[in-house]
Amino acid sequence: MKFPFSRGGNADRQERPGPETPRFPIFAYAKWALILIPVAFLAWNSFKVVPRGYVGSKSTFGVLDPQPLMPGFNLVNPLSSVELHNILVTPHKATARSGSHDLQKVTTVVTVSYNLVDSQVPVFYREYLGIDNFREAVLDPAIQESVKAVTAHFTATDLVKRRDTVRDEIEAAIRGLVQQALASKGATGAVQIGRVTLDNLEFTPKFAAAIEAKVKAGQDAERARNDGAKMIAEADGEAQSIRARAEAEAYQTVELAKKEADAIRREAAALRDNPDLVELTAIGKWKGKLPRYNGNMPMPMINDKQ
Numbered sequence: 689m690k691f692p693f694s695r696g697g698n699a700d701r702q703e704r705p706g707p708e709t710p711r712f713p714i715f716a717y718a719k720w721a722l723i724l725i726p727v728a729f730l731a732w733n734s735f736k737v738v739p740r741g742y743v744g745s746k747s748t749f750g751v752l753d754p755q756p757l758m759p760g761f762n763l764v765n766p767l768s769s770v771e772l773h774n775i776l777v778t779p780h781k782a783t784a785r786s787g788s789h790d791l792q793k794v795t796t797v798v799t800v801s802y803n804l805v806d807s808q809v810p811v812f813y814r815e816y817l818g819i820d821n822f823r824e825a826v827l828d829p830a831i832q833e834s835v836k837a838v839t840a841h842f843t844a845t846d847l848v849k850r851r852d853t854v855r856d857e858i859e860a861a862i863r864g865l866v867q868q869a870l871a872s873k874g875a876t877g878a879v880q881i882g883r884v885t886l887d888n889l890e891f892t893p894k895f896a897a898a899i900e901a902k903v904k905a906g907q908d909a910e911r912a913r914n915d916g917a918k919m920i921a922e923a924d925g926e927a928q929s930i931r932a933r934a935e936a937e938a939y940q941t942v943e944l945a946k947k948e949a950d951a952i953r954r955e956a957a958a959l960r961d962n963p964d965l966v967e968l969t970a971i972g973k974w975k976g977k978l979p980r981y982n983g984n985m986p987m988p989m990i991n992d993k994q
Contacts, residue, residue, distance in 0.1 A: 734766045742772045743806045745813040756809045771813060777803045777882055778819075782828060784835035792844040795890040796835045800827065800862060801882035808878035815873040822879065826869045834861035847889055848899065859884035 736757060738744045744757030748768040757770065764770060781799045788794055804812060804819070816822040838857045839847060847854055863881040870878050891899065 734763060736762045736764050736770050738762060738772065741774060741776045743775050743804070743809040744770045744772050745810040746770045752810055752814050754810050756806060758806065773804055773809050773813065774819070775804045775806050775809070777801050780823060780827060781887070782831045784832050786836040786839045788839055788842060788844040788847060790843045792895050793892055794839055794844065794847060795888075796839065796858075796886070797888040797890075798831060798835065798858060799885045799887055800831060801884070802827065802866075803880055803882065805877055805880055808875060811875045812878040815875050815878075826866055826879075830862050830865035830869070834858050834865060837861060844891060844895060845899065845902075851886060851889075855884060855886040858886065 736744065736746075738757050738759045740759045742759060744762070746753045746757060746764055746768040748765055753768070757764070779799050779801050781797065784796045784798070786794055786796065812822070816825065835858055838854060838861055841857075842850065842854060859881075862884060866879060866881050867876070870876055890896075
């Protein structure tokens with residue numbers, strides 16, 4: 689009899705064959721993972737796609753690469769960092785307060801269009817890091833200074849009347865100041881200034897009312913001149929019409945007089961050449977009735993000569 693806790697029982701169990709315990713190569717998988725993960729990471733970061741409308745600038749351990757990353761597929765150092773910069777035309781609106789030549793306060797609202805030049809993006813990034821810093825450090829001060837300098841050369845009325853000239857001069861001043869600032873940083877041509885629009889000119893309420901009244905007075909004067917010219921034209925037309933009618937009537941009168949005079953001449957010539965024409969004419973007009981008369985009236989003359 690064998691007891692379960694006897695030495696022999698234990699030996700029997702050990703000698704009895706059974707299934708083998710599976711062994712997993714954990715250390716082998718870990719080794720391959722430590723190799724493949726860094727390789728995959730490096731491979732993934734070696735490719736950079738720059739979207740349309742952007743240009744990339746890359747730097748490795750703080751050293752900037754002067755060659756820009758153009759839109760599309762780019763192969764880069766996996767240890768490099770890449771920054772994307774918008775190169776599309778961007779509008780920037782600003783408000784500047786200044787004074788006119790006749791010391792009137794004026795608030796000017798302008799919109800400046802600008803864009804980064806793709807080939808100069810790395811240089812721009814090196815000096816300004818981003819477009820926000822550029823607007824704050826260069827563009828906004830240039831707008832303020834340009835508006836103040838230009839509006840000081842015009843009276844308040846000329847600012848309104850010569851709006852296009854004011855806009856062109858502000859645009860030229862902004863472009864000059866921006867390029868000057870970029871050149872001082874060695875980034876000449878990194879930013880291109882486009883069209884500047886003059887959105888609004890605001891004056892003090894009192895002066896604005898005075899300008900409105902002046903404009904209205906000018907319009908009323910122009911309307912009065914137009915009305916006067918119209919009346920003169922109408923009167924001139926009426927006078928010409930009257931003159932034409934008078935000339936026509938005078939012509940008719942002259943022609944009629946000529947015809948009557950000609951008829952009288954012909955009749956006089958006929959009487960002169962034929963004395964009996966008078967009696968013939970009288971007989972032709974007589975209707976066969978004797979004239980009535982009373983005793984106090986003279987007897988009509990009857991020619992009894994045959």
